[in-house]
Amino acid sequence: MKTEFEAKILEINVDEIISVLNELGAKKVGEKQQRRFVYDFTPKKENSWVRLRTDGQKTTLTIKEILNNKIDGTKEIEITVDNFDKTNLLLEKLGYIHKNYQENKRISYVFKSVEIEIDFWPQIPPYLEIEGKSFDEVKKMIKLLGFDLSQTTSINTTDVYKKYGIDIDSIKELK
Numbered sequence: 001m002k003t004e005f006e007a008k009i010l011e012i013n014v015d016e017i018i019s020v021l022n023e024l025g026a027k028k029v030g031e032k033q034q035r036r037f038v039y040d041f042t043p044k045k046e047n048s049w050v051r052l053r054t055d056g057q058k059t060t061l062t063i064k065e066i067l068n069n070k071i072d073g074t075k076e077i078e079i080t081v082d083n084f085d086k087t088n089l090l091l092e093k094l095g096y097i098h099k100n101y102q103e104n105k106r107i108s109y110v111f112k113s114v115e116i117e118i119d120f121w122p123q124i125p126p127y128l129e130i131e132g133k134s135f136d137e138v139k140k141m142i143k144l145l146g147f148d149l150s151q152t153t154s155i156n157t158t159d160v161y162k163k164y165g166i167d168i169d170s171i172k173e174l175k
Contacts, residue, residue, distance in 0.1 A: 001065060001075035005138050007152040009128040009145075010160065014118055017128060018107075020145055026111040032056060033105055037088055037098035050096060054084040055106070061087055069154050071135050102174040114141045121157070122174055124164050 021028075032055035039050040047066040053059065062078040081087045088098070105120040114137055117129040130145075130152075132138040142152060153160075161168040168174065 001063070001077050003072050004074040004076050004131065005072055005133065005135055006074065006129060006131040007071050007138050007142060007149075007154055008160070009130070009142070009147055009152055010163070011125045012118070012128045014126050017118060017145065021109050021111070021116060024111055024144060026109040026116060029108045029110055031105070031107045033103065035084070036102050037091075038100050038102065039091060039096040039098050042095055050091070052081075052084065052087055052091065052098075059084045059087065064156075066156055069159075071138055071152075071154050073154055074156075099169065100172055100174065102168075111141065111144075113137065116141065116145075121160075123166060124161060127160065 034053055034055050036051055036053040039052075041048055041050065045065075049064055051060075051062045051064060053062070059081050060078050061081050062076055065075045067073045067075060091098075102121075104122070107118040107120075109116040109118075114130060114132040117131070118126060119129060120126045128145075130138050130141050132141060139149060142149060155163075158168050
């Protein structure tokens with residue numbers, strides 16, 4: 001499994017972030033609606049899950065494993081698949097029934113090799129995800145955006161929702 005280097009900044013001012021990204025010369029690579037199914041392992045593995053996600057152009061199947069809440073605390077294996085619905089059906093035939101279905105909007109930018117995502121999820125304020133190839137890349141991007149490492153978190157989306165008193169796992173469809 002590869003290490004994912006990612007940090008989140010919660011409750012952002014979207015207009016300010018977009019302005020800073022434009023000033024830096026970051027390239028906007030798109031606005032997409034994402035759909036995903038989330039599945040537990042059978043038997044269930046704590047802090048691990050399977051995610052099938054599509055943005056209408058690219059569909060991926062990913063195993064996520066959270067080791068800790070640090071920038072480098074997530075391991076993942078991801079492959080591209082060619083059909084969201086057929087992959088869901090295949091997983092169901094293997095005994096994986098999704099525990100929930102989720103939708104969100106994402107605005108994506110790239111600066112050098114760093115991916116900057118502005119995520120809009122139902123019922124919570126927008127947040128920023130910064131993903132790079134190393135801890136240092138992510139740390140530098142955080143600073144360029146005008147933030148400090150202490151203002152970031154690397155908790156997963158489930159834990160972001162918990163910060164707002166919402167149990168995302170109990171919501172069968174989040175749209």
